[in-house]
Amino acid sequence: MAAAVAMGAFATPAFAQEVVKIGLIQPMTGPSASTGKQAEAGAKLWMQLHGDTVAGKKIQLIVKDDTGAPDVTKRIAQELVVNDKVNVLMGFGLTPLALAVAPIATQAKIPEIVTSAATAIITEQSPFIVRTSFTLPQATVPMAQWAAKNGIKKVVTLVSDYGPGIDAEKAFKEAFSANGGEVVSELRVPLRNPDFAPFLQRVKDAGPDAVFVFVPSGFGSAFMKQFAERGLTQAGIKLIATGDVTDDDLLNEMGDAALGVVNTHHYSASHNSPENKEFVEAFKKANNFRPNFMAVGAYDGMQLVYKALDKTKGNADGQALIDAMKGLSWTSPRGPVQIDPETRDIIQNIYVRKVEKVNGELYNQEFATIEMVKDPVKAAKKK
Ligand code: PHB
Secondary structure: OHHHHHHHHOOHHHHHHEEEEEEEOOOOOOOOHHHHHHHHHHHHHHHHHHEEEEEOEEEEEEEEEEEOOHHHHHHHHHHHHHHHOOOOEEOOOOOOHHHHHHHHHHHHOEEEOOOOOOOOHHHOOOOEEEEEOHHHHHHHHHHHHHHHHHOOEEEEEEOOOOOOHHHHHHHHHHHHHHHHEEEEEEEEEEOOOOOOOHHHHHHHHHHHOOOEEEEEOHHHHHHHHHHHHHOOOOOOEEEEEEEOOOOOOOOHHHHHHOOOEEEEOOOOOOOOOHHHHOOOOOOHHHHHHOOOOHHHHHHHHHHHHHHHHHHHOOOHHHHHHHHHHOOOOOOOOEEEEEEEEEEEEEEEEEEEEOOOOOOOEEEEEEEEEEEEEEEEHHHHHHO
């Protein structure tokens, strides 16, 4: 009898269930609320355009607000696993939020799809983590190489003082030095309620050719305002950045101070491809605002789940899904992408862009492409 009951329990695994549940956890309130807004819109657009059934399974998306606090993210993830029995956890607008869920993904043996956070080490924290966002070193190395090749010799770096900022600082210095440039000062600004003014004064005093900046999505306009007020441009100091600073969600509000800023990233709303044109048009129609890279990360997170379920013929077992995800490739609105089968990071093009006015609106206009870039930190470890 006991054996029969146990057998029965084993005979109804996730595989047999008709509904596949995806728990999307993002900051919908607080300073990173723009990330949650964009990610939710991106995930829902995927379902609007591709339906809510795949390989015979009904897809259910459950959206939760973690307010950007890691203890809340962790509690919500636990509740989604234990009470809602989700098959996939997705989202994570900041690095500490993604890290907080890693042990839960490992224990529950279900995929944690990181659609937003971008510190390199995240995917190493659980064999169940897969990433559809990017890594800061991936986006930064091309910026350092471009700067060194375009007459910039002395740089001050200025980054938010936590995981992705420190990744950007290190990656910039290494790649810039290797190409003959010199980082003369490295400044770290608190993540919360940053006052950039004293740091920008130090940049001005150091008198470099350029300042390289990383702040996370949602913080770029506060930075840009103070950058313009401090008169760095007038002092002959160029601004170079990762595309997090000139994020499409805020770029239009930044005004002319942002014009001409050269930056590197994996997605621009003005990326010239049929897939992106379709994506941007449908996104704007559904939301009345422009998509940024957080929207694309979540859209591709959903796309990854659909593709994996297709491959497993509807088997939603966590290990089966992770195995199916490794090596998958598709054409994203950002361009061609592949899930690195070894690291579970995303391999993608990084574009060099310049902020320009197009039909009265500011866009990151891509002018050079570095094709299919892997996370350089993990690539270097392997050597
Ligand atoms: C992160 O916390 O990992 C993060 C958040 C926003 C970004 C980039 C990285 O734009």
